Amino acid sequence: MGCPTDEPVSSHWKDSQASTLEKWTVLRPFMVSYMLSSEKPKDDVCQQCSSAVAMCRDCLPRPLYCAACDLAIHEDKVLHNRASITEGFFRQLPPSTHIKENEGGKFSYYEKECFLPVMLPCCDCSSGKISIFVGNQVILIGMNGRYNLYLPSISCSCGKTWSVGISDLVESGYLPATVNFETVYAVDLFTTYEDLKITATGMSRQASVSMLEHRTKLFGRSGKICGDTMQTAFLEWTYAKFEVCQVQHFQCPACTPSMLAVAVDGNRKLYRFKSQQGPDGFFDGVFLAKNAEVSSFVDYIHGTIRHKPAKGRYGPGQWAAARESANKSASKIDEEGIEVAVCCHGVLLKALNMFRGEIFAYPLYLQKQLSTQTVQFFCTDVVCKYWPYLQRVVGHCPELQGLLNNENND
Structure with missing residues (x-):
């Protein structure tokens, strides 16, 4: 069965598309036939010796x-x-x-036992003979799913022994998902997973795990993949990658180096209870501002602008959000939410933890942090409605005068 030869393609776009469609119509039966043929084992011989199996x-x-x-x-x-x-x-x-x-x-x-592919060491003795033994079981998760393997354990005839450590795994292209190396992940899986999270933001972690489990079965292997373990390993890899490369995730490629607008608003749903235990964040000050710095700035605003203990005032009206003297929440909530600054493309730029509700000092702090960048418009629900009040507040703070000196800010 022969394949049709290529013909010259018309330079005109419409004719070119029609010609391409016609060629695909002719090729389609050949593709189906060849695909069926390729999925049928052939009686053939090994490329080096006897009959293939x-x-x-x-x-x-x-x-x-x-x-x-x-x-x-x-x-x-x-x-x-x-x-x-x-x-x-x-x-x-x-x-x-x-x-x-x-x-x-x-x-x-x-x-037959299969070992995790790792870089094996060489003994420094001159006449020793290396022997490899089966070590602990290990689960490897890669782009093609799960593999059930063993860690190699090596001994030399001179008496020295060696077992797989964290340095061997990292140098071999893996990242441990557990502290005792029961599960390891291939680094190329994390790079692909990170790209998917950026380009296909609607894809969930569970969908990625389901895809890996499907590929596991597709190639004749078995076993489940734990989504929580994958998330832990991915976050550890992200932290290590940031420390090594200082990757900037909170910059908009379309806005850099000049931004049209930055919008700031509070989210009161991202709160945390005081009773909730857990370690401090890894990326201290990278996206969420350090609480001590924000608190110092709020105190500076309070010490510069005197407020009545009730609601803040501007003219004859009262403005609840302007009460800079509001106390920290006495409820069971620690952080009451976060204040976030985003560009016009929705890319996260900077945020802070809210401990006092949406007081005016919070968006002012974010504006101060982003003042080093070229921003034409800085928009918040507070600033847009109460711009004269902002002028009065900043007028008492010499360090913040630069925020208003730029005539492009609005």
Whole structure:
């Protein structure tokens, strides 16, 4: 069955599209036929010796192997996706399953321990002989799902022993998901997962886990993937990556270096109870401003502008949000929410924890933090309604005069 030859494509766009559609119509039956043919095992021989019994989808272009060659080549390449062809169809094989030929030319399957691929050390003795033993079980999660493997344990004839540590895992391209290395993740999975979170923000973590579990079954392996463990490992990797590369996630590529507008508003739903326990945040001051710095700024505003203990006033009216002397919440809530600044594209720029409700000093602090950037408009529900009050407040604070000196700010 032959494939139709290419023909010159018309330079006119409409004719070109019609010609392309016509060619796809002709090619479509050939593609279906060839796809069906490729999924049927062929009676063939190993590329090096006897009759083939297995096919590898990662040793491109899909070479065939006999039982001996399959074992020799894939003993170290345990992450390759293999399939048996001894039953007249492709049967997906996990890394631990291999094929042997019995008497009479019949084939059977047997299991063999597979080691996590890591960089093995060399003993500094001159005459020692290295021996590798089966260590603890380990679960590897990669782009093709879950692998059930073992950590290698090495001993030398000179008496020295070695076991896998955190340095060996990181240098080999893995990141531990548990402190005892029961589960490790391939770093390339996290880079892809991060790209998906940025480009497809609606994709949930559970959807990613479900996709990995589907690929696990697709290639003949088994086992569940814990979403909470994946989230923990991903956050640890993100923190380490930030410390190493100082990645700036809170900058808008479209707005840099000049921003048209920044909008600030409070979110009272992102509160935290005083009884909630947990470690301090890893990215202190990177996105959420340090509480001590915000508190110092609020005290500075309070000490510069005197307020009545009730509501703040502007002219004949009262403004509840202007009561800078409001006390910290006495309820069970610690943080009452967060105040967030975003650009016109919705990219998060800076935020702070609210301990006193939406007082005026909070958006003023964020404006002060973003004043080093070129922003034409700074918009908040407070500033837009009470711009004269902002002028009066900043007029008493010499350090904040620069916020009003720019005639582009509104």
